[in-house]
Each structure stands twice: as structure tokens, then as C-alpha cells.
Amino acid sequence: MGVPVGDGVLAVGLTVAAAVVGQQYHPAGWPPFDLFAYALSALVSLPLALRGIAPFLALVSSCLAFAAYLAAGYQPSLNFWCPAIALYSVAAHRSTRASAVGAALAAAVIFYSGLAAREPGVLVAVVQAVVVPAVVWVFGHRSRQLAERNHQLAEVTAQLHREQEWRARQAVAEEQRRIARELHDVIAHHMSVISVQSGMAGYVFSSAPETARTALGTIAKSSQEALRELRRMLTLLRHGSEDDAPAGAGEARDAYAPVPGLAQVADLAERVRTAGVSVEVRTSGEPRTLPQGMELCAFRVVQESLTNVIKHAPSADASVHIEYRRRELVVTVSDNGRSTGRSVRANVAPPSGHGLIGMRERARLYGGTADAGPRTEGGFRVRLTLPVSSERFDPEGGRPPA
Known part of the structure; x- marks a missing residue:
């Protein structure tokens, strides 16, 4: 590690200043500055160049050189401040114990300087x-x-930055x-119906x-709805929110069609019926407006459940029961499990469990x-089961806000 430029400039500057003052100022009773x-004055001030990388060494060197300078009988001049500057560096960069030792050393040489000055006396x-x-x-x-x-603040800031990342x-x-x-919800449902x-x-x-014509019509309708939902999702991903939607008509309006909710369960059931599954939709309690995300959650669970019925029990009878309770919304989708040869089953993959995890x-x-079971x-x-009491839930963590 090299000597810091600032410390080098300080050491050289004090050396030159001490030499100039010593040459120009000759108090009575002091020997001339030869x-x-x-040389001794330079040895007092030049060690300050090391105060940033070896402050204690700089202090000891400056104090010893200053003591030798005083012992030779020369006037203290500006060299008096060199041990003090070195002591500041020790206190700023070394332990309390090291700086205490340095303070004692500086005090001793400064006291010697006061005695060497002869005036104004020992007390001063x-x-x-x-x-x-x-x-x-x-x-x-x-x-x-x-x-x-x-x-410490820099470490905390770095830790916060890492946590933010x-x-x-x-x-x-x-x-x-x-x-x-x-x-998964969009594609699995529509592709199951199409299959x-x-x-x-x-x-x-x-x-x-x-x-066959009716089946082909259902395929066309399911394909169109799947494309519309996928277009809406992709557009939202591009623009971030519906508020950023570009002005326009046609496909732009389709892309920002209302997010599916419980009001669309009846239409969903109708599509499932065309696939050969009998679906009954019942609603009990007093329907009320729910948060959009909660409505979408309930709709996707119904959609995934009916999709599984189409896949694994296409001849079954299914029922959807939506209960608006006082403090919760309960949606139950069940089937009787019948699977006969009455309907033609598509070659669909066995359940992977991803749908249940998503629910x-x-x-x-x-x-x-x-x-589910x-x-x-x-x-x-x-x-x-979703809580719908007056206590609002944080959609990021699933817990009430603190």
C-alpha cells in the first residue's frame, strides 16, 4: 500500500514551513537554524507521511526526532504540532489502548518541549x-x-440491498x-373440452x-375462449395493468375483457355439459360483491375441478354449490364418480397433482x-373456503395486515 498523496503533501509542507520559520525567526538565546x-526538523515532520498506513510508527518516529531536536537546543517552532497530528491519526485509526499509549508518549515530548522553551515556566x-x-x-x-x-451503516445498507434483491x-x-x-387453468380446461x-x-x-356438428361448435367456442383468455393474460403481462391498456377496439377490448368470476360459473357449467358431464349449479346465502382476485380464485377452482371430472370421470354427474356465508365463501364441487362407456373418453394424461397444488x-x-379427496x-x-369477513386479507401473504 502506497503513501496517501494527502499525507505526503502534508509532511513535505510542514517540513518546508518549519525550515522557513526556523530560518527567518531567531529568538534571543536560541542557536541559529543550521x-x-x-535535518532534525525533517525527521520530525516527514514521518507524518506514514500516518495513514502506520500511524503508531509515525507517532513514535516523530516524537523521538522531536526529542532529539529539542535536546540539540533548537527552538520548538512548528515542529511542536507534528507529534500532535500523529497522535490524532493513532486515535482515529487504532484501538483505545494503542491511542492511550500514544497520548502518553505525545504528552511526554510536549512537556519536554515546554521545559526546553525556558519560558513561561513549568506550569504552562x-x-x-x-x-x-x-x-x-x-x-x-x-x-x-x-x-x-x-x-456499520454501510453493512446494514448492503444487507438491506441484498434482502431487497x-x-x-x-x-x-x-x-x-x-x-x-x-x-394451467386456462389451457387444461379448454383443451380437455376440445379433446x-x-x-x-x-x-x-x-x-x-x-x-358431431354440435361437438365441432363446442370445439370452436372453447378454442376462441381459450385464445381470448390467453390474449388477455399476455396483454396484461406486456402492459402491467388494465389501466395501461392502449386505446383501441376489437382485439384490444377482448384482451381486457372482465376477469372471470362467480358470475361466469353458469357459462362454464354449460360448456362442460356439452362435453357429456351433467353439471348442476346451486347458490345459497345472499350473493354479494367480492374482491376481483377472490372471485377469480373461486372461478379457477371450479374450472379446475370440472376439468378433472371431464378428464377422469366423463360420464359422471357433477354439482357446484356456492355458499355465501356470513364470514366466508364456500365453494364445493363434487361428482358421483360414474364412468361408463356412454361417452367417448379422450386420450388425456393421468392427473399430475399440479392442479390441486394450484388450488x-x-x-x-x-x-x-x-x-380435495x-x-x-x-x-x-x-x-x-375463503374468509370474507370485514377483516381484509393481504393477497400477497394470506394473512391480515399488521
Whole structure:
């Protein structure tokens, strides 16, 4: 590590200043400032160049050189302040114990300087030997405390920055999971309907053309709705929110169509019926307006549940029961589990469990629960419970705000 430029300039400047003052100022009773005095004066001030990298060495060197300078009988001049400057550096950059030792050394050489001055006397020498090191030490010690506090603040700031980056990564991961759930819900449902209907259309194409035509119409409608929902999702991803929607008509309006909610469950059930599954939709309690995200959560759970019925029990009878209770919304989707040869089953993959995980994650976001399992009387049941009391839930963490 090299000598800091500022410290080097300070050391050279004090050396030159001490030489000029010593040459121009000749008090009575003091020897003239000769070549030896110049050399000793330089040895007093030049060690200050090391005060930033080796402050204690600079202090010891300056004090010893100043003592030799005084012992040679030369006037103290500006060299008096060199040990004090070195002491400040020790107090600012070294431990309290090291700075205390340095203060004692500086006090001793300053006291010797007062005695060597002959006037005004011992009392003044004692006072300056106490006051000067004490004041310099206090300033240096406070500087060290401030530096340590700034270092701690920098560490805290860096830690906060790391936490912010971690939270940002978590937010991105959560958004990716949310998009994955949306894509799963949209594509799985519509593709299941299309798969079942295309299989049925191919099976009855010759024997029942009207049934095949109806199936093809359902395929077209499901395809259009799937594309519309995907377009809406992609547009929202591009613009961030519906408030940023560009002005326009046609597809732009379709992209920002209302987010599906409980009001669209009846339309969803109608599409499922065309796939061969009998669906009954019942509502109990007093319907009321719910947060849009909660409505979407309930709709997606119903959609995923009916999609699973189409996949795994296409001949079953299903029911959707929406209960508006005083402090919660309960949505139950169940089927009787019948699966006969009456309908043509599509070649769909076995359940992966992602849908159920998505249901539970959606419910957790709004402080609710989603349970799924077989019924004792046969079939399968999915039950979603969401709190809708006056206490609002944080959609990010699923807990009431503090």
C-alpha cells in the first residue's frame, strides 16, 4: 500500500514551513537554524507521511526526532504540532489502548518541549502537556467512532440491498408461479373440452352428423375462449395493468375483457355439459360483491375441478354449490364418480397433482383453504373456503395486515 498523496503533501509542507520559520525567526538565546537543524526538523515532520498506513510508527518516529531536536537546543517552532497530528491519526485509526499509549508518549515530548522553551515556566508546560494531547485524542477518538458507525451503516445498507434483491427474486418467482397456474387453468380446461369433443365428433361423424356438428361448435367456442383468455393474460403481462391498456377496439377490448368470476360459473357449467358431464349449479346465502382476485380464485377452482371430472370421470354427474356465508365463501364441487362407456373418453394424461397444488396456493393467497379427496358414497369432492369477513386479507401473504 502506497503513501496517501494527502499525507505526503502534508509532511513535505510542514517540513518546508518549519525550515522557513526556523530560518527567518531567531529568538534571543536560541542557536541559529543550521544544516543539522534542517535535518532534525525533517525527521520530525516527514514521518507524518506514514500516518495513514502506520500511524503508531509515525507517532513514535516523530516524537523521538522531536526529542532529539529539542535536546540539540533548537527552538520548538512548528515542529511542536507534528507529534500532535500523529497522535490524532493513532486515535482515529487504532484501538483505545494503542491511542492511550500514544497520548502518553505525545504528552511526554510536549512537556519536554515546554521545559526546553525556558519560558513561561513549568506550569504552562504541564498544562499544554495535558490539554493538547487530551483535545487531540478526543477528536481522533470521535473520528474513529464516526468511521465505525459509517461502516456499520454501510453493512446494514448492503444487507438491506441484498434482502431487497432476494424479495425481488421471490416476487418474480411468485409471479412465474401465478402465471403458470393461470396457463394451467386456462389451457387444461379448454383443451380437455376440445379433446373430449373431438373424440366424440370423430366417433359419431357418420352415424350422428348433428351430434358431431354440435361437438365441432363446442370445439370452436372453447378454442376462441381459450385464445381470448390467453390474449388477455399476455396483454396484461406486456402492459402491467388494465389501466395501461392502449386505446383501441376489437382485439384490444377482448384482451381486457372482465376477469372471470362467480358470475361466469353458469357459462362454464354449460360448456362442460356439452362435453357429456351433467353439471348442476346451486347458490345459497345472499350473493354479494367480492374482491376481483377472490372471485377469480373461486372461478379457477371450479374450472379446475370440472376439468378433472371431464378428464377422469366423463360420464359422471357433477354439482357446484356456492355458499355465501356470513364470514366466508364456500365453494364445493363434487361428482358421483360414474364412468361408463356412454361417452367417448379422450386420450388425456393421468392427473399430475399440479392442479390441486394450484388450488391450495390460490386459496392460501386469500387466507383460505382448499381440500380435495374421495367421497364415502363414491366420486370426488373439492371444497374451497375463503374468509370474507370485514377483516381484509393481504393477497400477497394470506394473512391480515399488521
